[in-house]
Amino acid sequence: MxxxxxxxxxxxxxxxxxxxxxxxxxxxxxxxxxxxxxxxxxxxxxxxxxxxxxxxxxxxxxxxxxxxxxxxxxxxxxxxxxxxxxxxxxxxxxxxxxxxxxxxxxxxxxxxxxxxxxxxxxxxxxxxxxxxxxxxxxxxxxxxxxxxxxxxxxxxxxxxxxxxxxxxxxxxxxxxxxxxxxxxxxxxxxxxxxxRGIIQFEMTVTGPARDLHSGHYGGNVHNPLQALTEIMAALHDERGRVTVPGFYDAVRPITAQERDVLDGMREWSEREWHAVTGAPATWGEPDYALHERSGARPTLEINGMAGGFFEKGFKTVIPHKAWAKFSCRLVPDQQPATIAGQVIDYIHALTPPTVRVEVTSDWRDAAPxxxxxxxxxxxxxxxxxxxxxxxxxxxxxxxxxxxxxxxxxxxxxxxxxxxxxxxxxxxxxxxxxxxxxxxxxxxxxxxxxxxxxxxxxxxxxxx
Ligand SMILES: [Zn+2]
CATH class of the missing domain: 3.40.630.10 (Zn peptidases)
Known part of the structure; x- marks a missing residue:
C-alpha cells in the first residue's frame, strides 16, 4: 500500500x-x-x-x-x-x-x-x-x-x-x-x-456649547481640536515610547537568546518595510530593530481624528467638538483591563480644565x-x-x-x-x-x- x-x-x-x-x-x-x-x-x-x-x-x-x-x-x-x-x-x-x-x-x-x-x-x-x-x-x-x-x-x-x-x-x-x-x-x-493583542479606544473632546466665530472667541476659548492634538501628542515621547505611566510595567523583556532567534527576520522585515510602507524614514523605539518593534513591543496608534470644518473653502470656526479613535497593540503580559485603566487615567490627567474629555475602551472584548x-x-x-x-x-x-x-x-x-x-x-x-x-x-x-x-x-x- x-x-x-x-x-x-x-x-x-x-x-x-x-x-x-x-x-x-x-x-x-x-x-x-x-x-x-x-x-x-x-x-x-x-x-x-x-x-x-x-x-x-x-x-x-x-x-x-x-x-x-x-x-x-x-x-x-x-x-x-x-x-x-x-x-x-x-x-x-x-x-x-x-x-x-x-x-x-x-x-x-x-x-x-x-x-x-x-x-x-x-x-x-x-x-x-x-x-x-x-x-x-x-x-x-x-x-x-x-x-x-x-x-x-x-x-x-x-x-x-x-x-x-x-x-x-x-x-x-x-x-x-x-x-x-x-x-x-x-x-x-x-x-x-x-x-500581539489589541485594545481599542474612542475619545471625544468638547469645549464650547456650539461652534464659535474664530474672530470673536479665538484666543479666549480652548479649541477642542487643539486640545485633542495636545493630549494625543503627549502620549509618546521624542524616542517613540508611550508615556502612559505603567504601560511597560508588565511587558515581558526580549532575552538575548530570543533576540538571536528573531534576528533571522531582520533582513526580511527591513526589505519588506521599504517595499511596502513608502514612508520617508523609519520611526520608533531606537533600541529595537524593526521586527522587534512590531513583534515584541507594545504600541499606541492614533487611528483617526476628526472635527471642525473640512469641506471645500473655509469656515473660520472654533469647533465645539473633536473625536479620536486610537488603539494599542499589546504584548505578553500586558492585561487589557489594566492597560485600559492606565490609558484612560492618564488622558484624564492630561486634560486641561478648559475642555471636557470622554474616553472609553472595549477592554472586555480586547485580545491579549x-x-x-x-x-x-x-x-x-x-x-x-x-x-x-x-x-x-x-x-x-x-x-x-x-x-x-x-x-x-x-x-x-x-x-x-x-x-x-x-x-x-x-x-x-x-x-x-x-x-x-x-x-x-x-x-x-x-x-x-x-x-x-x-x-x-x-x-x-x-x-
Ligand atoms: Zn481573513
Missing amino acids: DSAPDYARQKAADFIAQLNELLTIPSISTLAEHAPDVERAARWLVDDMRRIGLRAEIHRADGYLPLVYGEWLGAGADAPTVLVYGHYDVQPADIADGWGTPPFQPTQRDGRIYARGALDSKGHVIAHLKAVESLLATGDALCNIKLLFEGEEESGSAHIYQFVRDNRQRLQADVIVVSDGSMPDEKQPVLVYGL GVVLDYESPSMQACIRAYEQGWGVRPILTREGGSVPVVAVFAEVLDGDVVLMPFGYKGGGAHSTNEYIVIEMFHKGIQTALAFYDQFAALHSGAD
Missing part, C-alpha cells in the same frame, strides 16, 4: 478539483444574504469529512453561522491527539472591484488558482482535510485527529470562544494547529510564535498578546515538518497582528498551540485577485503529513 505522502501526490489533481468546488461557494460571512452559502460550504465539508472516515457534525446556535467539527479517534487512547483549526468563510468579493476573473469561479493560471478564499483560508482547510484523507486512506494515521473549521472568522468570530469553552473536553488535544495566514516568500517558510514556546517539542516538530514539506528550515518570528482565537486556545485548552501557514503574503487576502500558489498548497499537505509523523514520533519516543 502507498504511503500517505505518495497517496497525496497521486491525488494532487483530485485535491485541486475539490478545492475548486469549495471555492465556487460564496460563503461570505459578513453579508447576511450569504448565510445559506456559508451553510452550503459547511455541508460540503461535513460530507467530505464523513466520506474520508471522520465522525463529523455541524454545530450552530440560533442566529450564528455553523462551525464544522470532525474527529477520528482510531489511533487509540494512548496515541497523541492533534486538533486543527481553520476557517472556510470568506470576505466579500465582486468582479467590479477589479478582479481579472469572477471571484467565485476559480481560475488557474501561472501556477496559481485565483478565487476569493483561495488563500484566506479555504486552501488551508482543504490542505488539512486532504492530508487527513491521505492518512486514513493509507492506514498511516498514528495520531487521533480533530478538525474544527469556523464559518464566521471574517465576521468577528463571535461564537467560537464560547464554543471552545463549552467543549473543552471534546476539543482536548496534545497540540492545536492553527492554520491560516501567510509567509512573506513562497520558498522561505516563516513560523510565527508570537502575536500571546507568545508560544518556540522550544516546545510541538514547535520543534512543526519546524521539522516544514523542513520536510518545504525543503527549507523555517525562520521563527513574532508578528504584530492579532489572531484572538490563538489566545483562547492557549488559555482554555491544555495542548501546545502552533501556527501553520501555507499561503503567500502577496496573495491578495481580503483584496482583489486573491490567489493560492498551487505548489504551496501541495507543500502544505506534505507539511501537515510530516507534522503528524513528527508528532507521533515525539510521543512514542517519550513513552
Whole structure:
C-alpha cells in the first residue's frame, strides 16, 4: 500500500478539483444574504469529512453561522491527539472591484488558482482535510485527529470562544494547529510564535456649547481640536515610547537568546518595510530593530481624528467638538483591563480644565498578546515538518497582528498551540485577485503529513 505522502501526490489533481468546488461557494460571512452559502460550504465539508472516515457534525446556535467539527479517534487512547483549526468563510468579493476573473469561479493560471478564499483560508482547510484523507486512506494515521473549521472568522468570530469553552473536553488535544495566514516568500517558510493583542479606544473632546466665530472667541476659548492634538501628542515621547505611566510595567523583556532567534527576520522585515510602507524614514523605539518593534513591543496608534470644518473653502470656526479613535497593540503580559485603566487615567490627567474629555475602551472584548514556546517539542516538530514539506528550515518570528482565537486556545485548552501557514503574503487576502500558489498548497499537505509523523514520533519516543 502507498504511503500517505505518495497517496497525496497521486491525488494532487483530485485535491485541486475539490478545492475548486469549495471555492465556487460564496460563503461570505459578513453579508447576511450569504448565510445559506456559508451553510452550503459547511455541508460540503461535513460530507467530505464523513466520506474520508471522520465522525463529523455541524454545530450552530440560533442566529450564528455553523462551525464544522470532525474527529477520528482510531489511533487509540494512548496515541497523541492533534486538533486543527481553520476557517472556510470568506470576505466579500465582486468582479467590479477589479478582479481579472469572477471571484467565485476559480481560475488557474501561472501556477496559481485565483478565487476569493483561495488563500484566506479555504486552501488551508482543504490542505488539512486532504492530508487527513491521505492518512486514513493509507492506514498511516498514528495520531487521533480533530478538525474544527469556523464559518464566521471574517465576521468577528463571535461564537467560537464560547464554543471552545463549552467543549473543552471534546476539543482536548496534545497540540492545536492553527492554520491560516501567510509567509512573506513562497520558498522561505516563516513560523510565527508570537502575536500581539489589541485594545481599542474612542475619545471625544468638547469645549464650547456650539461652534464659535474664530474672530470673536479665538484666543479666549480652548479649541477642542487643539486640545485633542495636545493630549494625543503627549502620549509618546521624542524616542517613540508611550508615556502612559505603567504601560511597560508588565511587558515581558526580549532575552538575548530570543533576540538571536528573531534576528533571522531582520533582513526580511527591513526589505519588506521599504517595499511596502513608502514612508520617508523609519520611526520608533531606537533600541529595537524593526521586527522587534512590531513583534515584541507594545504600541499606541492614533487611528483617526476628526472635527471642525473640512469641506471645500473655509469656515473660520472654533469647533465645539473633536473625536479620536486610537488603539494599542499589546504584548505578553500586558492585561487589557489594566492597560485600559492606565490609558484612560492618564488622558484624564492630561486634560486641561478648559475642555471636557470622554474616553472609553472595549477592554472586555480586547485580545491579549500571546507568545508560544518556540522550544516546545510541538514547535520543534512543526519546524521539522516544514523542513520536510518545504525543503527549507523555517525562520521563527513574532508578528504584530492579532489572531484572538490563538489566545483562547492557549488559555482554555491544555495542548501546545502552533501556527501553520501555507499561503503567500502577496496573495491578495481580503483584496482583489486573491490567489493560492498551487505548489504551496501541495507543500502544505506534505507539511501537515510530516507534522503528524513528527508528532507521533515525539510521543512514542517519550513513552
Ligand atoms: Zn481573513
